[in-house]
Amino acid sequence: MNTVLRIEDLHKSFKIGFIPKGKKILNGISLEVHGGEIFGYLGPNGAGKTSTLKCVLGLIFPDKGDIEIFGQSNLSVRAKEKIGFLPENPYFYDHLSATEFLSFYSDLTLVKKENKQAQIERLLQLVGLKQAAGLQLRKFSRGMLQRIGLAQALINDPSLVFLDEPLGGLDPLGRKEMRDVIVRLKEEGKTVFLSSHILQDIEMICDRVAILVEGQIINQGTLQDLISEKVTVTEITVSGIQIEDCEGLGEHYSAQGGRILLKVYEEEKIANVLQLVQDKKGEIHALIPRTETLEDIFMGAVKQR
Amino acid sequence: MKIRAIAFNTFKEAIRDRILYLLLFFAAVCIIFSRILALLTVGDRAKIITDVGLASLSLFGVLMAILIGTGLVYKEIDKRTIYTLLSKPIQRYQFLLGKYLGLLLTLFVMLVLMALIFLVLLLLYNYPVGGSFFIAILFIFLELCLITAVAMLFSCFSTPILSTLFSLSFYLIGHISWGLETLLNKIPQGGVKTLARFLYVFLPDLENFNFKTEVVHHLPIPPKIILFSTLYGLFYTVFILALAIIVFRRRDFI
Ligand SMILES: Nc1ncnc2c1ncn2[C@@H]1O[C@H](COP(=O)(O)OP(=O)(O)O)[C@@H](O)[C@H]1O
């Protein structure tokens, strides 16, 4: 498998305070991203996701460590010709209109003059900003800035795209559209590196993930490796039976309207519950098997610290 | 090409900024005020108008250079527009040069506008305009090139308010440092004299770009002096730009 991004033993500390005191931000990060995958870089706020990306993009310089993009130094112009970057909470030149802005950024890349206009129109269409093409960026909402940010990241048709918290600032519909675009990028053969502190919505589109806590990667691999498909608990909501009858079946809670919520941990006991409900002529309102989520792993790892 | 794209964006941003027009307006007021001042005084009115007019051009040009120049790099960092810009396939020095040239273009346009207003006023009252007038304005522009580089250098590592103070100090020191030469002749040999001589060599001498006296009194400007002042301005500017590039090269944008 071809490696498009390789980070090795990355260390970074910031000097902060009046009397500069080094604060360790990144503590020996190593990872590899393969061509054509969606790589999720996950971790709670302040874990160091943005700092890692800034090192990769040459916005800050690591104290120690190696970064290679397509086998070249991350600081080389050659490497940067093949990448795109959407920062978190992006903000752009507010004196420019969407079209002017994309045209300006296009001039900084290898995009040919004759393809420029078509490329800009295609991208505005892709991110759903066709109507706002002539609008000045100062009038853009947060969600619109996120969209134009994605458009500028794709201006040079990059092979590797870095997205920092791409779903931030978007409403549910916008989140779905952004996810669809990310999946489409993968289908076009691009590699996507995305960072996020929210797992929901993201975990299902990632091929592989790394979990970052306090500047260290505590776990990485494919989702199947990290998450067992096994059902850990089944939640059953029933009514028409007495709470005393539920003893020994699992955790039980009374819910409103005389309903009872049962958390059944052993699979064979599910049948017992169903039998009980049938005998008592009760009703089943819901039966939801829960598998372990990335969220569980995430929370477990954060708690361990 | 990439430098040009950044320069034009900087130009576009600057000419959409209100502060530029405010300064242009005050410059026009001052130039026209020189006519009123001339009416109120006895003596050669043409001289007073030329003197006050050229001084206004220089002063407001410097104010524009400093007020916009000190925000040039800082604003990009503060608003985080630099994150995406530097992730494009450009080098950091290209970014700096683009910003610099963009502001120079802006200042050039503004200087031409101010000079036009001034020229119209002079022609309106039939005051003679010689070739030295244009040379003087060219050297005001050269001074602006240097001041802009200085403002940008400070803005690479400091806030706009501090950078403005630093740049203004540079400008003021630059215009009084020639006094050191007189001082040099008066103090006796010794440590103090060596220090003064050292300062004299390294402090900017912006009076090299001041040809007001020659214009006002219709004196010829020797080519040798023109050559010296041009080289002085170019070398000083390149030196400051090189410093800015070095400071900016390894900077973290956190
Ligand atoms: N400008 C800064 N100065 C000092 N510390 C910072 C700065 N920016 C971020 N940090 C610290 O660096 C750590 C990592 O931040 P960041 O990379 O932004 O995390 P994430 O993107 O995962 O939320 C945090 O602990 C944060 O407090």
Ligand SMILES: [Mg+2]
């Ligand atoms: Mg972040």
